Amino acid sequence: MSGKRVLIVDDEAPMRFLLGKQLTRAGFVTATAADGEAAQAALASESFDAIVLDVIMPxxxxxxxxxxxKADERTAGIPVIFLSAxxxxxxxxxxxxxGAADFLAKPFQTAELPAYLGAILRRSSDPTPADGRLTTSIGASQIAGAASFATRLAEIAALEGPAPVMLIDLELPAGSIGARLQLAGGPNMRVLLQDTGEPVNxxxxxxxxxxxxxxxxxIPAPFSPATINQGEPQPHRLEAVLDGLLKKGYHIIVHLGTGVNELTRIxxxxxxxxxxxxxxxxxxxxxALLEAILAAxxxxxxxxAAVDGQIAEGQTVDSQTGNASGKMAGRGRNRSGRREQESSAGQLMPAI
Known part of the structure; x- marks a missing residue:
């Protein structure tokens, strides 16, 4: 994204400096504003390809x-990424x-903001539909981290792949992804799978x-058994959900929980x-789980295999297909002792 112009709006000077340094290193051209009025003035006099915007400002x-x-036709088309503590x-x-294009919570990893900005600008310049595909994650036990792993796969695919991503929590009767991501309660995957007499649309x-x-x-599962709705999930409705998303070009990533059953087999x-x-x-x-999967x-x-949150030796995730090859490391520590994460593209992203 060399040469793309980004306006950084944040009331804290050290944060403006840090963000500007990160984006400049990634090839972006940056300008800064300390508040909303200064940002509006900058946008009135210069053109920008994206805006990085703090939430809490005086x-x-x-x-x-x-x-x-977004209400002004002159600036409505500029993507905005929110940053928030x-x-x-x-x-x-x-x-x-x-109208935000994305939202990142502080602290975030140093390569994360340039990567998300690049992904947004890349998709806006090349809206070519991608082919739909399906990847699943299943855990050998409740502590195996399959839900976290599926979430990370979805984030990598959304960041680096060409297709929109739909993460589905199929850990029924209650799952953990919705609560982990602080999603809103209410309609969930269990509701979608109930037989209402109307076809899935x-x-x-x-x-x-x-x-x-x-x-x-x-699409989260119910957060807890107390919120489970009545009615058994219907396998044919899961087929319809998957068909609908695949036809729209989604990369579907499904967390299956810890067992093979009628729903997860689909x-x-x-x-x-x-x-x-x-x-x-x-x-x-x-x-035992591998035998059950093969028997299905x-x-x-x-x-x-992903053991202790790390891809087995010799494997990596292709963000477009979800397939494995090469090597991808899990969380570790670099020489300075800071935590780091290697994405499927091999980028080390130490936390800031």
């Missing part, structure tokens, strides 16, 4: 500034409601899906890659 806050920019789900939902899916990133939506059979998440102590459980008719060539 006077006009980021939400109000974004609302005004709060990871509140309410802040994220409010940001998208006023795009509007029903849209009412249940919640936006988490620019190209990533989530996703397993249609998955291009099945990620089996386990801990280093889950050897027997991992072998899934070719062994489609199954990949």
């Amino acid at each position: 006077g006009m806050d980021g939400f109000e500034l974004c609302r005004r920019l 709060s990871c509140s789900g309410e802040f994220r939902r409010r940001a998208f409601s006023v 795009a509007d029903q899916i849209a009412r249940v899906a919640q936006r988490y990133h620019n190209a990533m939506e989530v 996703a397993l059979h249609r998955s291009e890659t099945v990620w089996l998440a386990a801990t280093s102590d889950d050897h027997h459980e991992r072998e 008719g899934v070719p062994q060539a489609r199954v990949r």
Whole structure:
């Protein structure tokens, strides 16, 4: 994204300096504004390709500034990425409601902001539809981290792949992804799978899906047994959900929980890659689950292992296909002792 112009709006001078340095290193051209009025003045006199916007500022806050920019035809088309020290789900939902392209919570990793900006600008310049595909993640035990692994796969695919991503939590009767991502309660995957007498359609899916990133939506499972709705999930409705999303070009990533059953078999059979998440102590459980997956008719060539949150030696995630090759490291520490994460593209992203 060399040469793309970005306006950084933040009331804290050290943060403006840090963000400007990060984006300049990534090839962006930056300008800064300390508040909403200064940002409006800059936008009136210069053209920008994107805006990085703090939420909490004196006077006009980021939400109000974004609302005004989206109401002005001269600035409505400029993508806005919100930054916030709060990871509140309410802040994220409010940001998208006023027209944000994305939302990042501080602290974030040094390569993350340039990567998300680049992804947004790349998609806006090349809206070519992608082919739909399906990837699944299943855990050998409750502590295997399959839900976290599926979430990370979805974030990588949304960041680096060409297709919009739909992360589905199929861990029924209650899952953990919705609570972990601080999504709103309400309609969920269990509701979508109930037999209402009406066929599944795009509007029903849209009412249940919640936006988490620019190209990533989530359909959560119920957060707890207390919120479970009546009615058994119907396998034919899961087929319809998957068909509808694949036809629209989504890369679907489904967290299946910890067992093979009538519902999870549907996703397993249609998955291009099945990620089996386990801990280093889950050897027997991992072998038993692999046998169950193979017994369900899934070719062994489609199954990949992720142990203790790390891809097994010799494997990596292709962000476009979800397939494995090469190597991807999990979280570790660099020489300075700071935590780092290697994405599927091999980028080390130490936290700032």
